[in-house]
Amino acid sequence: MEFKASHRLQSVGEKYLAIQQANINQLKKSGIEVLNLGRGNPDLPTFAPVVEKAKTALDNKVNHGYPPYGGKPALKETIKQFYQREYQVALEEDEITVFSGSAAALTALPMALADPSGVVLTPTPAFFGYHIGITMSGAEEWQMPLLERNDYLPELEKIPQAVRERAQMMFLNYPHNPTGAGATHAFFDKAVQFGLDNHIAIVHDFAYADISFEHQAPSFLQSKRAKETGIEIYTLSKTFNMAGWRSAFAVGNASIIKLLKAYIQNSVGGTFGVVQDASQYALETQIEERKQLRDTYLDRRNTVIQLLKTNQLSVSQSSGTFFVWLKLPEKITDDRRFAKSLLNNAHVAVVPGSAFGDAGQGYLRISLVADTATLASGINQLITYLKQYRE
Template sequence: MRDPLSSTIKTIQPSGIRKFFDIVSEMKDAISLGVGEPDFDTPWHIRDEGIYSLEKGRTFYTSNAGLKELKIEIAKYLDRRYGMTYDYNKEIMVTVGGSEAIDIALRAMLDAGDEVIIPQPSYVSYVPCTVLAGGTPVIVELKEENDFRLTAEELEAVITPKTKILIMPFPNNPTGAIMEKADLEAIVQVVKEHDLFVISDEIYSELTYVDKHVSIASFPGMKERTVLINGFSKAYAMTGWRLGYACAPETILKQMLKIHQFAIMCAPTTSQYAAVEAMKNGDEDVAQMREEYNGRRRYVLHRFKEMGLKCFEPFGAFYAFPSIKEFGMNSDEFATKLLNSKKIAVVPGTAFGECGEGFLRISYAYSLDDLKEALGRIEEFVTELRAGMDNK
């Protein structure tokens, strides 16, 4: 029988994030700091609106692009929070999480051989989605000495005549790095000079701990070049509701919508009604959760400092990215030994690109009690490793 599988799909590796999560789920007394999921319940008033929509029998398809009411509230939110103006009817669509938006944006914009610049370490979907869309990933290695920010010089160095799209993954998963206004100004100049388009993944925009998040789409002349992607999973603790959105020029959004129509039809109706409530009345919930994350962030960094584990200060998302280069083992080996020895699951930095070697992603989207226990075990582990190195 001939091979039923696509040659392209066979080249794509499964997500490196889930490996340790699957192991720890079967391990008694283990603590996972590996999954990027808020430990908060979705705020009750948002859940209540979803329940009410079911009670009212709102269980039918919505329009392909999403509920009109939700798109209007998304437009209001973007104006209120970031001073950006979008036409809800022509420039906004609702998707099944931010991940679908990434996929269909790439498929709508790429021809075979078009190059997509992807800064790494970064979220695991960008490379496989680029490959599946027929594009060619071009990796820019973000550097610790630059606080894992993308510089104009790094971007300029990899642009070729085939370059079409730059992915901007900030605030960043896994590093927690952010791009401030001055950083973005330099990038905007390069993007315009080379006539590029941008896919800006801003799913962690509300989880920024210095000043306020700045979107690259807010710069003059950039809205026309940018697909802005966001969603409800991280800021509103709505991961399981599977709801995101994309904002883009009408010419791009029309084509994204065609793919969405044939592959998805529409995002979950119940989730969309709940999201209307989140957009209208969720700002205070977001602020409270952000403050809690910020306290955990400071605690995690303090504990790393106490145990002598080098870690640059992340100002976004809910991740820390400590270096384990001093121990002379690769990230996967370190994470495996930590799990087996101390029953603590973290994600090897290499899950987010080869340049993540020598680092770990540690999520602080967990209770302070879990963080205290987990970091205590990590301190025991690194102390034992150092003692073993001294005795050699």
């Protein structure tokens, strides 16, 4: 007996990266080596001291039982200290909740905050995950175009009044996936005021908080009155190469935190105590390791950008994240077709910009989660293929 997916699950659709990975797997089965510059998963291991801390925590019998919902008090205290040290932001106990990976929270938030009659504002291009929770909630998604001429910041003043009146929440994400753009304190001040004026919950996805090159990426909560209207989602996946650990937390508006905690408590439950102890240790101690990781990504970014610019290709500087945003030559009108052709014929995987929304059409996202030699080889093959490609 075979059962069909619910309408809700069908509406989500299949992720582009899952489709691409299936294609890559088929090529590998044929004995073809693929240079994968499309991944969003760190290629380097979790910092060794964090792993050792987890091994010790595994012997603690307390961690063998159900973990406390919303996080251990000791981890919450460390999060307070971390935000005070890094961003000069003071937090209270009820302004923090811990959960297993940021994807769980990003999916949960529309279901906790949005109604089927409501609107959720999202950037485009953007991380695929925002769409999933909105679709599951039944709310309407209204996309805010992020354009190069505006430094990939949404023009909030252009959101129609009728949309503002129905909007219940807004997703933001800086440093931005996929463009690598950064936000300013001035923009976050503007976003806070927009949230206050329109009674909209602002959710800042701070996934790439620590992968910022020219200067420290600002926290949304550094803006005055930010906690009155929004929260920030911080994941340890990128900062500490802990993607597989599924460790993240939210900080900010106490009422949003309460709703998020309640939804996660009634769905996915708590986060394994060993992961919480390792996360606490990481936040407290790994300052030098974080710097070394940033330097690694900076070196990789510079290698990729230099190769692309030397060949007269238009590429954004990428102020953060581990992605580079490449504008395709005007002769190429279909970025998805090009990306598929590049994979099947030159055996280099990248993600077409339109996979992140219509505003990404005509671009490619190149990932920096590979060693410098692999990146250089992949970029050179991309450049060669661009010169010979015909639609």
